[in-house]
Amino acid sequence: MTRNFSAWPIYALLGILSAPLAIMYLFLVIDTFTNAPPGSLIPNEFTFHHWRFLWDPTVTGDVWGPTLTTFLFATSMVVIVLAISSTAGYAISRLNLPFRRFFLSGIMVMHAFPSVTLIIGVFLVLQYAGLYNTLIGVILVKASLMLPFGVWIMKGFYDQVPWEIEMAGVQDGASRFTVWRRLILPQVTPGLLSLGIFAFIDGWSEFMLPRILAPSANFQVLSTYLNVVSDPNSTTYNFNLFKSVGLYYTLPILVLFVVFQNRLMNIFGGGTKG
Amino acid sequence: MQVTLKNFTKTFDDTTVIDSMNLAVNDGEMLALLGPSGCGKSTTLFAICGIHRINGGQILFGDRDVSDVPSQKRNVGVVFQNYALYPHLTVFENIAFPLSVRGDSKPDIEREVRAIAALTHIEELLARRPAQLSGGQQQRVALARALVRKPDVLLLDEPLANLDAKLRLEMRSEIRRIQLETGITAILVTHDQVEAMSMCDRIAIMNKGEILQIATPTDMYRAPVNKFVAGFLGNPPIVMLEGRTSGDGRFLVKEGTSLPLPARLAGMPGDTPLSLGVRPEHFGAAGANRVEGTISFVEPQGRETLFDVTLDDGVVLRSIQPARDDVVFGQKVVWPLDAEKLLAFDVSGRAV
Structure with missing residues (x-):
C-alpha cells in the first residue's frame, strides 16, 4: 500500500474513539487478578482469589460441567451446520433442483427472520416432540436457526468454483459425488473453516435458547451459569468473581478470533481470493 | 475411433x-x-x-x-x-x-x-x-x-x-x-x-x-x-462486389465498373444478379486484366503490404503483395486482376 498522507491523525482519532472500550477490557482483566480498596479504581492487592471458582466448587457451583456442556453444544453446532450447509449449499448452487427459486428465497427470508419471534412455535414443537428441557432439543433449534446463514454462505463459496472443473471431473470418469468430495469440497475449505468457527462461537455464546427452552434441565451452559453467578440476590454475589467467570467464558472466543481473524473476514467476501 | x-x-x-x-x-x-x-x-x-x-x-x-x-x-x-x-x-x-x-x-x-x-x-x-x-x-x-x-x-x-x-x-x-x-x-x-x-x-x-x-x-x-464460407475464411477478408452479368462475359458492378468474369461463367445469360468475390491475393499480383484505381489505404505488415485501391466509381478492392514501398497513398495504379480465380455467388449466396 502506498501512503499519500500521514497516517497518525487517523490512528489518533481511532485511538481516542476506542479508548473507552480498551479501558473497559483492561479493567476487566485487571479486576480479576486484584482487589481495590472501596471507592477506588486503583488496585492495591494482587490475588488469585477471584479465580478460585476454577478449583473450588463451593464458590459458585461446579464450573467444569457447564464448560463441558457448552463445548459439546458448540461442537455439535459445528458438526450439524457444516454437514448440512456443505451439502445443501452445493445442491442449491449446482443441482437443477425442483423449487430451487423457492428454496433460495426461503433461505433469504429465514436469514432475515428474528429468531425471537419463532420462540413460541419452537417451544410448542419441542414440547410435542418431547425435547423440551433437553440439551439435544436446544442444539437442534440453535443449529436450525443458523442453517439459513450457513447454507447461504456455502452457496456463495460454491458459486465461485468454476463449472468447468466439475465438468472436467465428470469427463475424467468421476461420479458427481466423487467430484464433489475430491474436487469441489477442497476448494471451499476456507468457507467451511470460517463457517465452522462462526458456528462454534455462536453456539458458545448462546444464552437465550438454553434459558428459555431448557429452564429446569439438569444441565447448564456457561452463559446460564454466568447468569446465576451474576444474580445480585444470590449469597455468592461478588463483582470481581462475576468478572472472572465472564473473562473465563470469553477467553476461548478471543483465542479463536485472534488465531482465525483473517479467515473470518473472508466469509463476508463470499470466498473471493485476495 | x-x-x-x-x-x-x-x-x-x-x-x-x-x-x-x-x-x-x-x-x-x-x-x-x-x-x-x-x-x-x-x-x-x-x-x-x-x-x-x-x-x-x-x-x-x-x-x-x-x-x-x-x-x-x-x-x-x-x-x-x-x-x-x-x-x-x-x-x-x-x-x-x-x-x-x-x-x-x-x-x-x-x-x-x-x-x-x-x-x-x-x-x-x-x-x-x-x-x-x-x-x-x-x-x-x-x-x-x-x-x-x-x-x-x-x-x-x-x-x-x-x-x-x-x-x-x-x-x-x-x-x-x-x-x-x-x-x-x-x-x-x-x-x-x-x-x-x-x-x-x-x-x-x-x-x-x-x-x-x-x-x-x-x-x-x-x-x-x-458467400458466408468465403467471407469467413481468409485474412484479410475477401471483398464482395454486388452487380449483374452483362451477357458478354463481363460483370457490371452496381456502381458502374465493368470487371471480367472467369471463363467458366462467360456463358451466363445477361442481367443475372451476382456477387463477385475478390480475394486480396488475386488483385495486384498476376492476371490478364488491368484495373485502374487510386491507393486509398496502405497497411505495412512487415513481410507483406496491404493496399486498398479505390476505383473511379468508388468501388474498393483490396490487394496484398510482398512488402513494397514504391507505392504511396494517393498514387494512381494500374494493377492486374486474376479473373479466373474470382468467386461468384448467386442471389441466395450459393457459389456458381
Whole structure:
C-alpha cells in the first residue's frame, strides 16, 4: 500500500474513539487478578482469589460441567451446520433442483427472520416432540436457526468454483459425488473453516435458547451459569468473581478470533481470493 | 475411433439450437468445428462428450451408440478453454486423477503419468501446482490429463483462446504433433480460421446451428460453397462486389465498373444478379486484366503490404503483395486482376 498522507491523525482519532472500550477490557482483566480498596479504581492487592471458582466448587457451583456442556453444544453446532450447509449449499448452487427459486428465497427470508419471534412455535414443537428441557432439543433449534446463514454462505463459496472443473471431473470418469468430495469440497475449505468457527462461537455464546427452552434441565451452559453467578440476590454475589467467570467464558472466543481473524473476514467476501 | 452424429438435434427450452445435424469424423482425423460465436459449435462438442443431453438423433463412437451413455462412461478426453485444472492438486495429481478414479494401481498410475508427461514435455513440472504454471504449461497439463486414460476421442474447446500470440503459435503445432503421435480422433472447436486451417485435416464450418461445408482447409479456401464460407475464411477478408452479368462475359458492378468474369461463367445469360468475390491475393499480383484505381489505404505488415485501391466509381478492392514501398497513398495504379480465380455467388449466396 502506498501512503499519500500521514497516517497518525487517523490512528489518533481511532485511538481516542476506542479508548473507552480498551479501558473497559483492561479493567476487566485487571479486576480479576486484584482487589481495590472501596471507592477506588486503583488496585492495591494482587490475588488469585477471584479465580478460585476454577478449583473450588463451593464458590459458585461446579464450573467444569457447564464448560463441558457448552463445548459439546458448540461442537455439535459445528458438526450439524457444516454437514448440512456443505451439502445443501452445493445442491442449491449446482443441482437443477425442483423449487430451487423457492428454496433460495426461503433461505433469504429465514436469514432475515428474528429468531425471537419463532420462540413460541419452537417451544410448542419441542414440547410435542418431547425435547423440551433437553440439551439435544436446544442444539437442534440453535443449529436450525443458523442453517439459513450457513447454507447461504456455502452457496456463495460454491458459486465461485468454476463449472468447468466439475465438468472436467465428470469427463475424467468421476461420479458427481466423487467430484464433489475430491474436487469441489477442497476448494471451499476456507468457507467451511470460517463457517465452522462462526458456528462454534455462536453456539458458545448462546444464552437465550438454553434459558428459555431448557429452564429446569439438569444441565447448564456457561452463559446460564454466568447468569446465576451474576444474580445480585444470590449469597455468592461478588463483582470481581462475576468478572472472572465472564473473562473465563470469553477467553476461548478471543483465542479463536485472534488465531482465525483473517479467515473470518473472508466469509463476508463470499470466498473471493485476495 | 470414428465419431458419427446422425440427425443430432439440440434444443434449449423452446429454441432449437441445432436441427438434425449430420457429421462423420474419421478415425484418427482431426476435425475443426469452425464458426462465429453462437453458431452451436460448442453445443455440439458438449453433446459429444455428454455434458449436454441430446434431444434427438444419435451419437455413435464406432458402432457403439453413446447417445444415452453418461459422460463418465463415454471415454472422451476434453480440454476446456480455461483448462479447468484442479487448483488444489499438483500437476502429477491432476494428470493422475482420471486413473485414480478408475482404480488403477499406484505403479500403473505412476508409469502412465510419466509417459504422458514425456509426450507433452512437462516432466519437470509434475510437482508444481497449476497456479505456478504459465498459460502454455497449463495447456499442456490439461492436454496430458485429457489423454492419460487413452480416450477414444479428444475434444478441444477453444484451447488456444487464452494464450498470447506467440504461445498460440507454439501450442498450435504442439497440439497437432501430440494428436498425430497418439493417432487419436480429435475435434477442435474454434472461431479462429487460422487455427482451424493450420491444425486440422478437415474443417466443418458452421453457422446458425448448421454445417455449411466440410472440406480440407485448402479446398474450402479455394472453393467455398457459399458467400458466408468465403467471407469467413481468409485474412484479410475477401471483398464482395454486388452487380449483374452483362451477357458478354463481363460483370457490371452496381456502381458502374465493368470487371471480367472467369471463363467458366462467360456463358451466363445477361442481367443475372451476382456477387463477385475478390480475394486480396488475386488483385495486384498476376492476371490478364488491368484495373485502374487510386491507393486509398496502405497497411505495412512487415513481410507483406496491404493496399486498398479505390476505383473511379468508388468501388474498393483490396490487394496484398510482398512488402513494397514504391507505392504511396494517393498514387494512381494500374494493377492486374486474376479473373479466373474470382468467386461468384448467386442471389441466395450459393457459389456458381
